[in-house]
Amino acid sequence: MQVHTGEPYKESVHILVVEDEQKMAQALREGLEADDYSVRVAHTGEEGFYLVQAQPFDLVILDVMLPGHDGFEILATLRKRGVKTPVLLLTSRDAVEDRVRGLDTGADDYLVKPFAFPELLARTRALLRRGSNDANPRFKLADLEVDVAQRAAFRGGQSLELTAREFDLLSYLFENRGRVVSREMLARDIWRETSRQTPLDNVIDAQIVRLRRKVDGQFASKLLHTVRGVGFVLREEGES
């Protein structure tokens, strides 16, 4: 049923979430568990600190704004003790100094609240994948095929005429196939737009419409779907 391939077996992936807001913690737990990660939640920095030392985790998702010792302090102490577990910082402040401080303290990545959940999942995967070299030059989904090395795409054996951007978009959706990809992720990873203020949403939507016309146009089974309010996903119909 799962379309993921070449991923580590997820049940064995342990993630620690350090977040004091009950609702946020619950959402993170459910969202990550839905993606088959095994999740442990700590509600204070101290609790998180002891958990990390007590048992090995593959990833720590650490909120910056915690009562008592904040995320920066916890992170600094962990790094000082030689704990090398990848850490993804969640911050509600978008100030550049905060990001720099976070990365300097030893965070592997950061995400600004409010974030799109698909983006959190993508960053999580990226951090877990880091180090393992997983270049997969050919993708296949139903009768859609993408050859990354040749920059060529086929549907039902027929070659698709894609522009460079359309091809990048399709490969990106393929890499994340079965998972929703947000507009923010596309803006950052495909359009390479660093500023969140660039009005790209209309552009992305138009580009998706084009791509869909080429990929799904004359075919009965649709592969490229829009998930309202979240983004886009490449998957076979009926699958969720």
Added chain:
Amino acid sequence: MRLRPRHLRTRLTLWYVAVLASLLVLAWGGTCALLFWQLRSQLDHFAVQEIETVEGLFYFTPDGQLHMREDYHNHPESKDVIERYLEVVTADGAVLLRNERLGSRMLGGEIFAGEGVGGYSQRTAQLSDGTPVRVVSRMHVLDGHRILIRLAHSEEPLLLRMKDLLLASLVVLPVVLAAAGFAGYSLARRALSPIEQMARRAQEITPERLDARLASDYSDDELRQLAGVFNDTLARLEKAFEQLRRFTADASHELRTPLAMIRSVGEVGLQKDGTRAEYRDIVGSMLEEVNRLTSLLDSLLTISRADSGHIQLHRTPVPVLALVRDAAAIFEILIEEKALKLSVEGEESAQVEGDRMFLRQAFVNVIHNAVKYSPVGGSIAARVRTGEEGLVVVEIADHGPGIPPEDQSKVFDRFYRVDKARWRESGGAGLGLSIVKWSVEAHGGAVTLESRPNEGCTFRISLPAAVVGLSQVSKPM
């Protein structure tokens, strides 16, 4: 503990008195020294004259004794008037004669090398009883004998006079200083009293009463200027406060709108049991509003950082035409979809010194605006040229509906939208152009709008050109 007077006028007076005192002491001391030096050289002068006089009065008696003729006075008692000390010694130091006033005291002691030879030797010495004297010596030949004549006057009267002078100054100086201090203090108080008055008045101005102003009818130019500057600052403050008040009201309205929608959609969705697809749609609709809120917050954050001056521009030379092309490229697909004709042309060499990211943001927002409002099949022209006075001018013209004249001054205001009803589809909160204005002005430029209803808009952005070498200035033909 350090004492520091609270009032400026006291400090001014103290400084003034201190400076005056040191100047007076310096001047007085200098005068005394000069006087003393002059009087002493006068003394030497007299001594030289007297040596020349007494020289002719010496004679040796046959038994080898030296004597001095003193019988020329008309009144013998006049001798007592003469205050000189006189000593005559042989070349090897044996005393030949000492006058009555000197008595048995020694005048000058051992002969030093070259004393009185070829001129007059002057020096200050002390008699054995401590009397300070000024001695002048002269070597002389009398009847084939070399004798050294030493003639001296007491310096005591001189020193006494100097002492009197200094004592007098100790009495006079404080009086002078006190008078000067008093005068200085009242002057300072008078000069500073309008400032005190201003301070009292300024203290009464609170954020609620920003419309109050300082009186500016001072006769002093400096004070009038000060009051003027202060009033200008107040005016700017008042304007800023007003803008902030309006901004807060607008921002809360803009934030409230998506929140209200999230709430209503959620509440209505929960009122009845729906299908899975219906729920997905409801959640999706709520998430759309959340995205809108998020991007609104991002824009607000940028604006507030810009306002508080927290944004630093990383300036590098930026080729403007390339940047405009880059900004336009983002909308390529929308332009195709709407069958718009976009042309970007102009001087390739035009450069400005600026922050690439924020300049690009400005061009992106203006072009986005043009794309948004252009009718299907319309055309947009972006032109870059170097204008007069070292400016780079970027004009972006569309043929959309244009902006009515009464609204043209407001398009750069925050949250302004020409068509209030249409913003949801066109997806903006009316912050884009205000960000353009901020970015351009932060680069020392200006942005203006020309528009006629139904003929379109032309946005003109002028930026100071980068200073480049001559070879780069030549325009491509």
